[in-house]
Amino acid sequence: MASKLSPKLIICLILPSCFLILFHSSFPLLLPQSKNPISPLTSCNLSDGRWVLDPTREPTYDSACPFHRNAWNCLKNQRANMARINSWKWSPHACDLDRVDPVRFLNLMRDRSIGLVGDSLNENFLVSFLCVLRLGDAGARKWKKRGAWRGAYFPKFNVTVAYHRAVLLAKYEWQNKQPGQDGVKGIYRVDVDIPANDWTNISDFYDVLVFNTGHWWGPDKFPEETPLVFFRDGQPIHPPLDLMDGLKVVVKNMVSHIEKAFPKKVLKFWRLQSPRHFHGGDWNQNGSCLFDEPLEESELDLWFDPANNGTNKEARRVNEVIGEALKGTSIVPLDLSRLSEWRADAHPAVWLGKKDAVAVWGQDCMHWCLPGVPDTWVDILAQLITYNFTPL
Numbered sequence: 001m002a003s004k005l006s007p008k009l010i011i012c013l014i015l016p017s018c019f020l021i022l023f024h025s026s027f028p029l030l031l032p033q034s035k036n037p038i039s040p041l042t043s044c045n046l047s048d049g050r051w052v053l054d055p056t057r058e059p060t061y062d063s064a065c066p067f068h069r070n071a072w073n074c075l076k077n078q079r080a081n082m083a084r085i086n087s088w089k090w091s092p093h094a095c096d097l098d099r100v101d102p103v104r105f106l107n108l109m110r111d112r113s114i115g116l117v118g119d120s121l122n123e124n125f126l127v128s129f130l131c132v133l134r135l136g137d138a139g140a141r142k143w144k145k146r147g148a149w150r151g152a153y154f155p156k157f158n159v160t161v162a163y164h165r166a167v168l169l170a171k172y173e174w175q176n177k178q179p180g181q182d183g184v185k186g187i188y189r190v191d192v193d194i195p196a197n198d199w200t201n202i203s204d205f206y207d208v209l210v211f212n213t214g215h216w217w218g219p220d221k222f223p224e225e226t227p228l229v230f231f232r233d234g235q236p237i238h239p240p241l242d243l244m245d246g247l248k249v250v251v252k253n254m255v256s257h258i259e260k261a262f263p264k265k266v267l268k269f270w271r272l273q274s275p276r277h278f279h280g281g282d283w284n285q286n287g288s289c290l291f292d293e294p295l296e297e298s299e300l301d302l303w304f305d306p307a308n309n310g311t312n313k314e315a316r317r318v319n320e321v322i323g324e325a326l327k328g329t330s331i332v333p334l335d336l337s338r339l340s341e342w343r344a345d346a347h348p349a350v351w352l353g354k355k356d357a358v359a360v361w362g363q364d365c366m367h368w369c370l371p372g373v374p375d376t377w378v379d380i381l382a383q384l385i386t387y388n389f390t391p392l
Helices: 016-025 104-109 121-138 242-261 298-306 314-326 335-341 357-361 371-386
Strands: 029-031 043-045 051-053 089-091 114-120 150-154 159-165 170-176 186-195 209-210 228-232 267-271 331-333
Touching: 016 089, 104 121, 104 371, 114 121, 121 159, 121 209, 121 267, 121 371, 170 242, 170 331, 186 242, 209 242, 228 242, 267 371, 298 335, 314 331, 314 335, 331 371, 335 371
Parallel strands: 114 159, 114 209, 186 228, 209 267, 267 331
Antiparallel strands: 029 043, 051 089, 150 159, 170 186
């Protein structure tokens, strides 16, 4: 593994409400270094650390969790090296990252709800969250209301955690080819100023929200023959926007909508990109991720810096767009990108649970094995929530 980075200690403000402002101009995930007593003058950047091998570390849940999605259930699908994959512990430089105590966390969130909105990487996040929290309430049952794609209700604590699928966040729909649309089979109309129906009616329900988008913003999802066409106020935007400019406009508008539509008391996060680890080609070009170890720190820029024009370059580019849009808002950037960049070893790869899945879809070097890296995302999110809520 790479050598240890020097700690980054950042002076923060005393009042928690002022403390949150620090998130809006940069990505670090900052916490008081010591909770008891809270030290107002020091902070810990949870996104600055390294992976440490701990042979005694084991997953907190197994393949029998009822909230699993089969393609990510790497224990059930007998993915090689799972014991080692789950022996790596994320260690921030300036503090400890504790594992979630499900009972304590659910008690903290009693009579509250947590929502995730975005693409399948937020669903990947959700499944991990549900399997971890179920350890605190074995009576947890599936929940699918208010437009949620999937979720769970924890009756012992009256807590709901759910995911709303909205891959672009903005509303989009297929439209057949119209006169004058030469060279295309039809278009996907994107209304940049209208949120997708899946999350339009949740502003009065959730106490914590985690948004994301980015993985669908590429030519593999929307090729030239079926492109995205962007509309504002019901009319096509002229001149037409390319994908990256369209992303910028959509993110800006969705951030504005969230600021206006959701109460100030709602704790709002925007999860930055989950990096992909396709090696030797993209998902449809025989790209693979059959790795046994995390990457070295010296390899990260080679894989992910857009200047190198590699297969996995889009994550950092999208993060720049999101970071700019979040400046000066109440939405906290949830930076899980850097810690995830190392973990080329932790994807489902060819262990997808279906015989012909790889032949049809290629290796999965984008989503994450469960149990696995998203469990660390849960630990970080839970710790951030804990420092911003008190029991009701």
